[in-house]
Amino acid sequence: MRGDRADQVNLNRLAVFAALVRAGSFTAAAIALGMTKAMVSQHLAKLERELGVTLLVRSTRRMSLTEAGATFHADCERLLAEAEAAIERVGTARDRPSGTLRLTASLDYGNAVVVPRLASFMRRYPAVQVDLVLSDHVSDVIAERFDLAIRGGWLRDSNLRATRLGGFRQLLVAAPAHLDEHGTPRRVDELAGRAAIAMSALSQPLRWTFTGRGGRRQTVRLRPVAQANSAAAVRGLVLAGVGIAVLPDYLVEDDLRAGRLVALLASLRLPEGGIHAVYPGPRAPAKVRAFIDHLQAAEG
Incomplete structure (x- = not known):
């Protein structure tokens, strides 16, 4: 079949043709497909016209495939089986992780x-x-x-x-060695002069708002001595005693339990992420x- 003719063929008619051959009659095919006998006949006639060949020879009592029809029917069954398998594979991939x-x-x-x-x-x-x-x-x-x-x-x-x-909670933390040297801040306003390590990926890495139990909010801008684009790098600098920093709880929980870091102003809350x-x-x-x-x- 020429490529230009393939573009003219309605592929839905292939399923009607295969069902007709499988059923053995127009009446049985119409019942199986849920359409009228006239519609089945119309689909076949249009398919033959699109292909330019006769697929079935019909008489009052029986129908039979032409040579071209038999060859085309075999190809239709193969194509429809492959389509069904493809649909099944998609369904399996949709429902089962793989x-x-x-x-x-x-x-x-x-x-x-x-x-x-x-x-x-x-x-x-x-x-x-x-x-x-x-x-x-x-x-x-x-x-x-x-x-x-x-x-x-x-x-x-x-x-x-x-x-x-x-x-996750955000926690203001420092290493014990840093606090021993510089003292432990007890109020938000004491943070302004402290050396801070900024997480540069944040939109405002040095401006933090703390909220107390009564809902009172206090905002402070920290003084940067270093910055890094990785929270892990910020943590490393804090552990080394370079300064204080705000870090997510999942990154410092083990350090806090082990005493490698100390949470500052623990009675106040920073915005949660x-x-x-x-x-x-x-x-x-x-x-x-x-x-x-x-x-x-x-x-x-």
């Missing part, structure tokens, strides 16, 4: 939280392979072909879908939905 999950997260949250949970996720879903990219650069999920991005903080306006996984899973498209595939559920279960 394939490669390509995701991105920040270096600090990725190492502290995502990596351990990915390990348990992979044990639970062995048909899923993982491609993890850790970076403090905010990736373009669509352009860089990520299935999922785990983002902390405050979401910007986006055409991506987002699911909240949980939140959220952890979100963002992904493209109106409906996430099974592998993405399963990992989001896995993260939410761990958060709960």
Whole structure:
């Protein structure tokens, strides 16, 4: 069949033709397809006209395939079987986590939280392979072909879908050695003169608002002695006694328990941040939905 003729053929008629041959009569085919006998006849006539060949020879009692019809019928059955298999594969992929999950997260949250949970996720879903990219650069999920991005903080306006996984507290911390040398601040206004390490990826890394139990708010601007674009690097500088810094709780909880860091002004609260899973498209595939559920279960 010439390419220009292939463009003229209505592929829906292939299924009608195959059903007609399978049923053995126009009446039986009409019942199987849920259409009238006249509609079945019209589909066949149009298909023969589109193809330019006769597919069936009909008499009052029986119908039979022409040589061209028999060859075309075999090809139709093969094409329809392949189409059904393709649809089934799509359905399986939609409902069962499989394939490669390509995701991105920040270096600090990725190492502290995502990596351990990915390990348990992979044990639970062995048909899923993982491609993890850790970076403090905010990736373009669509352009860089990520299935999922785990983002902390405050979401910007986006055409991506987002699911909240949980939140984190921000803590003002310092190393004991730094406090021994410079003293421990007891009030917000004492912070203005203290050496601070800024997380440069934040929109306002040196301006912080503290809220007390009665709802009273106090804002202070810290004095930077260093800055870094990675929370892990900021933590390292704080541990070394360079200065004070605001860091997420998931990054410093172990340090606080071990006494390597001290939480300052613990009776006051800093703004809390959220952890979100963002992904493209109106409906996430099974592998993405399963990992989001896995993260939410761990958060709960």
